[in-house]
Amino acid sequence: MSSDTRLASKKKIPTLAQREARLGWLLVTPAVIIVLVLVVFPVVWNIMLSFQRVLVRDLQTVNFLSLDLSLGNYKRVVGVRDFWETLRTTLAYAFFGTILSIAMGMWAALVVKKAFIGRSxxxxxxxxxxxxxxxAVTFLWRIMLNPQFGIVNEWLDAAGVERIDFLGRRSFELGIFGWTLTLPVALTSVIIFEGWRYFPFAFLFLLARLQAMPAELEEAAMVDGATISQRFRYVTMPQMRGVLSVLFLLRFIWTFNKFDDVYLLTGGSAGTEVITVKIVDWLRGRSDIGSAAALSIILAVVLLVLLAIYFKWFYEEEGDGA
Amino acid sequence: MTRDEFENRFFGILKWVSVVFFVVITVFPLIYMIGLSFKPISELLKDPASFLPTWSDITSLDTYREVLRPVEDGGQGFTTFIKNSFIVAVATMIITTGLAILGAYAIARLRFRGSKVVTGMILLVYLFPAVVLAIPLFVLFSKLSLRDSLFGLIIVYLAQTLPVALYMLRSYFQTVPISLEEAGLIDGLSRGGVIRRITLPLSAPAIASVALYVFMIAWNEFLFALLFVVEQRELWTLSLGVNQLNSTEVPLTLLMAGSVIITVPVIILFFVAERFLTEGLAAGGVKG
Structure with a gap:
């Protein structure tokens, strides 16, 4: 086919570059349409919804093009008594969950770096x-941590320690030297779950980076008499900075936006309510679409601000280091 | 003992302690889940510390029978949910992988005006919160009567998985030596021929791993299933089925049997294709 068309009249033949461009658009169009219709358009529409009063029960009658816009939804979601607590919980959950999963992933990657029997x-x-x-894993954890028959509490019992309702207890007062420390129990459990569930992701990322490192540097340091911890601190870590910062960014964004884990572990009770759980609560529990949209916009804006701070900080650091 | 000797010994021991630690935290929960799924609930409540089932518990398969039996016969109707999950996950896998192969090839290899914009858009979307999309899609699908249909769910999963698949395949296609493709073009192959006879065969492992990831994402998904099809029991996917088992009226051994049923296909797939998947994951990074 194509060799025949090449013989046709000179003027009408598209150049190779033109044909390539045409094919490029042809191939990419289905994906672009799907992304535009199902991602970009909804996001824009969500902004619109967040300024309108829309309830689930009048879905069929409401005029979505109405320009009767107001800040009512924003006032409503921010005015809720625990709004700031929800925001704080989300930040703590995302930050510590990210750090824990990366720390565990790093540890696992260092352990598995060199070959041993059974490594794969x-x-x-x-x-x-x-x-x-x-x-499956959230319910599994709920059963393992259950205060009546969970295996973890059975072990605590056997060790003579008081049973703990890990996912249902808000806080624990700990007295040390006359100070009282309030530990958030359920939130900590959820964060540990986060570390457990996502350390494999960090592990694979970091292992790939560790294995791509040239061995010469470490060997040279070894010849110079650097110990294991010194080699890690002065040879390995500096080379990991780039991948660690990308990993932190990805995991933080995804944990910040995470819904299922907290929803399924605690339902947002006992001081673990994160913004996403609250959004779904507005949507399904209170059937208030406009307020849910407003809160989701707040989520996105908070995330964008945090990312802006991160990039500013990160690039300045890079500048100093270079 | 010098510091070096001390550290060598210390980290030598720590390494094996760590291996044991990581194996325990990953394998123990799995064993616990499987153990409980066979155990009769009365036995478990009598002695919660012994979670391993007896041989007769395993062979009776009572909990699994009850979970799989249709609702009319007093079971939990999981056979329907398994079927729904398969339909949704397989359809998503086929459509997403197909479209991603075409799109990723275009943005990785072909020069056309706007290709940078398209690439940037896909990367941005890849990082976008699912919850922000959930609300307008909920409204849109309600309006179009696509809510409460498996078709609607497949469309949402398509949007959820396509950016990841495009991103992963694009990085892979870029590693295929361009000189091979040019040789094909010079020897008279059309672009389509180059893609079919050179690029695809060389990328088969990457494509397989992307397809499996897409399957896993769709199979494991919970939020959109909860928002879109929860009102119609016959449309539930396995995630919703397992969620339903979490009630005070259902013994928790059934909950664990349901969890095993939803987990097993993923684990089997994973072990069949472990090598591809590990590499693919490290290369693309999968949202989770």
């Missing part, structure tokens, strides 16, 4: 928390 089996097993369906 260990590496495969370690991915289980990440690939298993969220619904």
């Amino acid at each position: 089996a260990v590496r495969g097993l370690m991915l289980f928390p990440y690939i298993a369906p969220v619904i």
